[in-house]
Amino acid sequence: MKAHARGRLISVEGGEGAGKSSAMAAMRAAIVARGVELVQTREPGGTPVGEAIRQLLLDPAHGIVAESELLLMFAARAQLVREVIAPALQRGAWVLTDRFTDASFAYQGGGRGIDEAHIAELERWAAAIKPDLTLLLDVDVQQGHARLAGRGGDRDRIEREREDFFERVRAAYRRRAVAEPQRFRVIDASQAREAVTAAVLAVLDEALSRWT
Numbered sequence: 001m002k003a004h005a006r007g008r009l010i011s012v013e014g015g016e017g018a019g020k021s022s023a024m025a026a027m028r029a030a031i032v033a034r035g036v037e038l039v040q041t042r043e044p045g046g047t048p049v050g051e052a053i054r055q056l057l058l059d060p061a062h063g064i065v066a067e068s069e070l071l072l073m074f075a076a077r078a079q080l081v082r083e084v085i086a087p088a089l090q091r092g093a094w095v096l097t098d099r100f101t102d103a104s105f106a107y108q109g110g111g112r113g114i115d116e117a118h119i120a121e122l123e124r125w126a127a128a129i130k131p132d133l134t135l136l137l138d139v140d141v142q143q144g145h146a147r148l149a150g151r152g153g154d155r156d157r158i159e160r161e162r163e164d165f166f167e168r169v170r171a172a173y174r175r176r177a178v179a180e181p182q183r184f185r186v187i188d189a190s191q192a193r194e195a196v197t198a199a200v201l202a203v204l205d206e207a208l209s210r211w212t
């Protein structure tokens with residue numbers, strides 16, 4: 001099922017340090033400049049329950065098994081879809097989200113090795129909305145890692161995973177982009193920030209001209 005006949009759902013995905021924050025800020029400004037109502041959110045999170053689940057998921061003090069991790073991601077997502085995304089799309093607003101269900105296929109499927117059929121079943125049942133457009137910011141794992149190191153701060157529970165985990169996440173994202181070329185646009189996020197922003201805005205422009 002597509003997002004909705006009226007509003008539009010755009011998701012931004014990528015590995016750690018891919019530059020999602022800058023991309024989201026540039027997209028937000030471009031969409032708002034068109035006079036469109038925009039709701040910006042993130043996953044896991046975006047609702048009071050979702051943000052509480054996020055804290056639980058990212059706290060390095062917890063040992064969370066892969067199955068619980070997946071179910072918690074979908075618990076937060078079910079809440080977000082019903083409280084925020086679906087109502088926004090129904091009133092014609094656009095939704096820009098920092099990650100969505102593709103992240104579960106990439107991290108819990110690719111990274112943790114959970115069978116994709118389980119994830120697809122949860123998607124059908126708990127969050128049956130597909131983004132109209134997904135930008136995948138693709139960057140080499142070591143380069144993304146170096147950017148995060150430059151940013152400083154403590155690493156959360158998932159960021160503490162080993163490099164091979166993030167290589168599997170990246171490969172899973174890339175497979176999804178190949179499988180759904182009409183929805184995905186892959187951005188080379190290894191470039192300088194200005195070049196990444198320009199590429200992101202070009203993709204958005206192309207989508208906007210199709211939709212408005």
Ligand code: Z5A
Nearest residue numbers: 017018019020021043044073103104107147151158192193
């Ligand atoms: N997760 C999951 O496992 N399953 C799911 O279903 C979902 C999520 C939905 C939290 O997500 C974690 O949840 C995440 C996936 C998992 N775990 N990991 N790892 P998140 O999106 O909130 O967290 P994140 O991916 O860790 O965010 P991030 O590392 O902050 O990524 P980012 O937003 O892309 O990073 P950034 O802040 O934009 O950039 C990072 C640094 O690089 C910063 O200092 C920038 O100034 C710098 N940067 C950015 N772009 C450039 C360029 N082009 N050149 C140089 N430096 C740059």
